[in-house]
Amino acid sequence: MDNSSQIDNIVIEYFGLEGDPDYDIMSEQKREYWRNRPNWHFVELSPTTLRFEEVEGFCALLKRCLESYGKKCDRLTEDEIWTKIRLRAIDRFTKVVEGFIQRCRKLSLTSEKLASLVDNHKCASDVEQRFLELAQKFYQSYLQQLQVTGEDDFDGLMQKAAAVITSGQTVFHRKSGTGDLKCLRYILIDEYQDFSKLFHHLIEAIRQQNPQAQFFCVGDDWQAINGFAGSDLRFYQNFAQFFQPSQKLNIATNYRSATSIVDIGNTLMYGLGTPARAHKTIFGTVEIADLGQFNPNLNEQKDHPGDNITPAILRLVNKTIAVPIQMRYNIISRGVRARQRRAPTGVPHVNENRYIKKGKTVVLLSRKNSLPWYVNYGKPTSKHGVLDNFLNLVRSYLPEESRKALTISTAHKYKGLQNDVVIILDAVPRCYPLIHPDLMFSRVFGDSIEQVVDEERRLFYVALSRAVEHLYILTETKNLSPFLEELKSRKRINLLDWLDYPPCVGSIQHITVKVGNQAGKGGNGTYAIRDLLNAEGYRWRTIGWSAWCCTYPAQDFSIQQYFDNAQWISHACGIEVRFYDDLENMLAKYHVDYGQFIPVINNLSEVDLNINPW
Numbered sequence: 065m066d067n068s069s070q071i072d073n074i075v076i077e078y079f080g081l082e083g084d085p086d087y088d089i090m091s092e093q094k095r096e097y098w099r100n101r102p103n104w105h106f107v108e109l110s111p112t113t114l115r116f117e118e119v120e121g122f123c124a125l126l127k128r129c130l131e132s133y134g135k136k137c138d139r140l141t142e143d144e145i146w147t148k149i150r151l152r153a154i155d156r157f158t159k160v161v162e163g164f165i166q167r168c169r170k171l172s173l174t175s176e177k178l179a180s181l182v183d184n185h186k187c188a189s190d191v192e193q194r195f196l197e198l199a200q201k202f203y204q205s206y207l208q209q210l211q212v213t214g215e216d217d218f219d220g221l222m223q224k225a226a227a228v229i230t231s232g233q234t235v236f237h238r239k240s241g242t243g244d245l246k247c248l249r250y251i252l253i254d255e256y257q258d259f260s261k262l263f264h265h266l267i268e269a270i271r272q273q274n275p276q277a278q279f280f281c282v283g284d285d286w287q288a289i290n291g292f293a294g295s296d297l298r299f300y301q302n303f304a305q306f307f308q309p310s311q312k313l314n315i316a317t318n319y320r321s322a323t324s325i326v327d328i329g330n331t332l333m334y335g336l337g338t339p340a341r342a343h344k345t346i347f348g349t350v351e352i353a354d355l356g357q358f359n360p361n362l363n364e365q366k367d368h369p370g371d372n373i374t375p376a377i378l379r380l381v382n383k384t385i386a387v388p389i390q391m392r393y394n395i396i397s398r399g400v401r402a403r404q405r406r407a408p409t410g411v412p413h414v415n416e417n418r419y420i421k422k423g424k425t426v427v428l429l430s431r432k433n434s435l436p437w438y439v440n441y442g443k444p445t446s447k448h449g450v451l452d453n454f455l456n457l458v459r460s461y462l463p464e465e466s467r468k469a470l471t472i473s474t475a476h477k478y479k480g481l482q483n484d485v486v487i488i489l490d491a492v493p494r495c496y497p498l499i500h501p502d503l504m505f506s507r508v509f510g511d512s513i514e515q516v517v518d519e520e521r522r523l524f525y526v527a528l529s530r531a532v533e534h535l536y537i538l539t540e541t542k543n544l545s546p547f548l549e550e551l552k553s554r555k556r557i558n559l560l561d562w563l564d565y566p567p568c569v570g571s572i573q574h575i576t577v578k579v580g581n582q583a584g585k586g587g588n589g590t591y592a593i594r595d596l597l598n599a600e601g602y603r604w605r606t607i608g609w610s611a612w613c614c615t616y617p618a619q620d621f622s623i624q625q626y627f628d629n630a631q632w633i634s635h636a637c638g639i640e641v642r643f644y645d646d647l648e649n650m651l652a653k654y655h656v657d658y659g660q661f662i663p664v665i666n667n668l669s670e671v672d673l674n675i676n677p678w
């Protein structure tokens with residue numbers, strides 16, 4: 065497209081999966097998003113258009129549409145199109161082939177064994193068949209390349225190690241010293257649910273040489289989540305068959321999580337094994353956070369146009385980390401003390417016991433390495449990918465000293481870890497279970513949708529069970545993950561009320577104080593104290609509410625101290641004082657009459673509520 069005549073921006077969207085309810089919801093969200101953006105035109109096309117118009121008509125239609133917006137269109141040649149999409153296209157294809165080769169290696173397949181596997185496999189589509197033809201060639205070349213160069217991959221080293229041990233060579237040398245596999249008395253294997261054929265070969269080789277060695281294998285079949293990478297739960301499930309004689313012990317005590325979290329994990333895995341028993345006695349919390357019920361306020365809409373997820377997460381994080389900057393605490397606590405001392409009856413009393421329990425750490429767990437399309441994390445700030453960029457965005461809204469308390473990870477990578485607070489970002493059907501379209505390329509290894517769904521359930525379990533005290537499950541109640549749906553049908557789970565999670569005010573650097581006249585009391589109030597205000601550095605401003613304005617560093621600012629130090633106050637009558645943060649959010653409003661200051665209804669409650677009630 066020739067953009068020389070660019071006046072406005074155009075987004076062209078091809079809604080290729082129309083008719084799929086989940087996809088249609090997302091399409092409607094996209095329409096809504098672009099409708100609300102000035103200077104952007106949204107052009108949508110779909111397979112229906114393509115079916116009616118056929119390719120030529122479809123292109124002509126698009127051209128006419130773009131020209132109506134003043135865009136000149138020149139059709140690219142096939143070669144030019146390929147040049148533009150090449151990198152992206154190769155990237156996905158490369159990943160699929162790479163995964164395929166890794167699976168073959170984990171199974172210790174030779175080219176011949178793979179060929180026989182493919183011969184006996186019934187392809188479900190032409191695409192699958194053509195892929196398998198190509199993949200076999202790639203695998204053959206890969207093996208040849210290893211042979212020619214003498215290089216090896218990890219799986220190759222494992223195979224060689226097993227072969228060397230089988231041949232009777234059991235002495236090994238390491239930097240720390242020399243050893244003999246024949247002398248090993250105990251072999252401890254962790255994460256046994258993730259065992260693969262390749263590891264099994266190695267262990268078998270050791271056992272052949274050293275039949276006296278005792279094996280101790282620990283694993284959790286509820287956490288078997290690496291089938292896609294070649295792990296095989298068979299080794300765990302049929303343990304007794306592989307290790308004879310053997311004894312099996314159940315470790316059912318969960319030392320990690322609060323009872324409500326252990327309970328939710330058991331409910332998800334009901335019927336799939338011995339339920340866990342919580343050792344901790346604290347109850348903890350499990351709450352569903354429904355994005356469908358979330359209404360961002362004007363500031364949040366301004367900061368995150370078209371994106372509800374970011375402000376929603378910010379509210380949860382803000383409340384849970386809740387190590388409010390000292391300054392914010394000062395404003396509130398001293399403000400509240402002032403209110404309690406001087407306020408006439410009827411001014412709401414704030415219970416200071418609700419304040420801060422510091423030191424909670426929070427992790428955001430994502431099913432994918434990416435986020436929904438409408439989440440705009442701005443200019444990339446990290447080269448480690450989308451999630452880290454998003455983390456930096458969310459952190460930028462937190463006080464400096466709280467930032468490290470927040471981390472992000474995929475659910476897969478968080479296996480084995482834990483956090484006080486876990487926020488699951490995406491308990492929706494397109495994430496749990498995530499059935500990747502590339503699944504068709506691993507059917508030949510026996511992968512099926514049923515297996516994937518089982519593994520996704522276990523992944524969801526891993527995500528839930530990382531929480532020590534508090535678990536938030538972010539979802540859309542009209543679009544729940546089937547696992548969550550099932551959980552809800554078996555157990556009552558609290559749906560959080562967003563009113564309890566007020567907006568994140570953000571890091572405040574400055575407080576602007578505006579001193580003006582109370583409504584209905586004429587202009588004499590400020591006139592009488594103008595020289596005093598002037599001397600204290602105030603300037604008269606008429607933008608918005610006409611008032612004398614002065615800005616103070618937010619650090620250690622307190623309303624009580626402010627009034628204690630204000631020279632003008634003893635002469636003041638009919639005055640209104642307003643306190644604003646950097647974003648022009650009004651934090652507090654006071655009336656001053658006859659030297660007395662009285663708090664009026666104000667927005668401090670919003671800041672108050674940012675304090676962690678736990």
Ligand SMILES: Nc1ncnc2c1ncn2[C@@H]1O[C@H](COP(=O)(O)OP(=O)(O)OP(=O)(O)O)[C@@H](O)[C@H]1O
Nearest residue numbers: 283284287318319320321343479480481482529530
């Ligand atoms: N006997 C114990 N007494 C008290 N706390 C324990 C005990 N054993 C483990 N824990 C605590 O329980 C938590 C989980 O322990 P650990 O990570 O060893 O378990 P795990 O079975 O490997 O967990 P997962 O496989 O779910 O990651 C940790 O916080 C650990 O400190």
